[in-house]
Amino acid sequence: MTTGFLLVEPATLAHVPDLAAFDMRACTPRVLAHREELMPRLIDLAALDWEGRRIATERWQEEPEVERPPAICAWIDSAVDADALAEHIARYLVGPGEDGQPVFWRYYDPRVLSLTLEVFDPTQLLALLGPVHEWCFAWAGHRWRIAGLGAEIVQPDDQPLGWPRPDQWPRINRSEIADRIRRRLPALSVDQAAQLPAALDQILCSAGGQDAMATDELVNDAVQRMRHAFLTE
Template sequence: MSLVYADLREYAYAIADGALAHAGPARMASQALVPAQLARSAGVMPRLYDIASATPLTREAALAMALAQEADGEALWLCGLLDVDEGVDQATLARALTTRLVLPLPAVGPCFFRYFDPRVLIQLQWLFTPAQMAWLMGPVRCWKYSIGGAWEDMRRPEVFAAESPGITRRQAFALQRMNVINTLLERLRPASVAALRGAGQDILRQLEKARDHGLARLQDQEEYAWHGVTVHPEFDRHPRMQALLANLPADADYPYRVATADLRPEDFDRMREDLNDPAGHTHERSFS
């Protein structure tokens, strides 16, 4: 479902991804959200657009621009619409949004947090607790974002917001691999928003298993996760995979990729069939 003009009356602000080439409506007032720690990257920081103060003509132009980009299959000039609490002005909103762009991760330190990216936002809905989501949204009571060709509404959880994000080690692991999760989701192309969330969780579980198998390189973890979501969620139980994982080449830059380089699609098909065999006859298969 596309945007309609009523959306630009209901939502007071829009947030845009500064890393995209498209600029927003020229006549709509905007400001860059730039944390002091990321001043050198000001050009790719998100922008906050003031819809409420724009004229009806400017709103129409903003809508027309988004619809044209959508029709051409391009990224839209905005990635979200924000409805805020009563009495919250633009300066207060901008300050809250900017503060959340730098997220402290345990054992890592402060990191750029692309929470405004719909591909990240949709995964945060299961990765974060309700209190963490309430902290993230702050004065934003409803966030409308575009994902998978549709617009979704996300309402702030009705719980007390956490005083600080309190990111756990598991959450930090996932956040550091959000690019990998989204890369694999683009290859999987889930058919619905719910499937995007579910597949994101499946990918994270496979990335964690890759880590637990001793795969330290991100590229190896990505390849392992791809096999986990396309071959079988427990493909590592197969005798052939167990043998490969037990004998990874220690001198290779990417041990898992090297170890599995000779496996053909039909080899993975056989593993899947063996693991789905209720009799569990995985040892009877011949791989040649």
């Protein structure tokens, strides 16, 4: 890998300590400038030397195989430079949640993005990607690619187009439960994994609202149903 950008999660950077020495560009919304150390970061592969690219490539190739929270959340091919891409990514980190109050949306995390892709319509997705030509991420043991338009000029007021609508938040907010279910499933083929977000979304939507005491029961039931579905394919 010699071009593009790696999007790194600082909270899990300890899992890939040899990336910590690389120069990174934080994707920081203005309202969170005082918490920049917690914001996702970009590594510009073109700016690394040969050894740096080798290390970055090896760590990226490991992501589908490891059972831990994502450290490298994406490889991104973009029409713009690191500063402009970081600004665009930051634009979608903070906005109104289900109740209208500001929330921090970790859409870049594959565990959230995989479910968001099932919820969003094509117009929303293209707005979210903005200047991205290609967004690749590791999830459920495989790599996935999303194609964008690579728009070089993204208007600052475009956020509403790529931000979840109020009626979509209940589905997107179930990503943590969806990940609990996924982690208890056996290794999936790429075809099975491709069906998983829709199946998870359907099961969780049919369950409706769940209180804390019912969550474990919901997860157990979903795991059994999905194991049976995949075994009988």
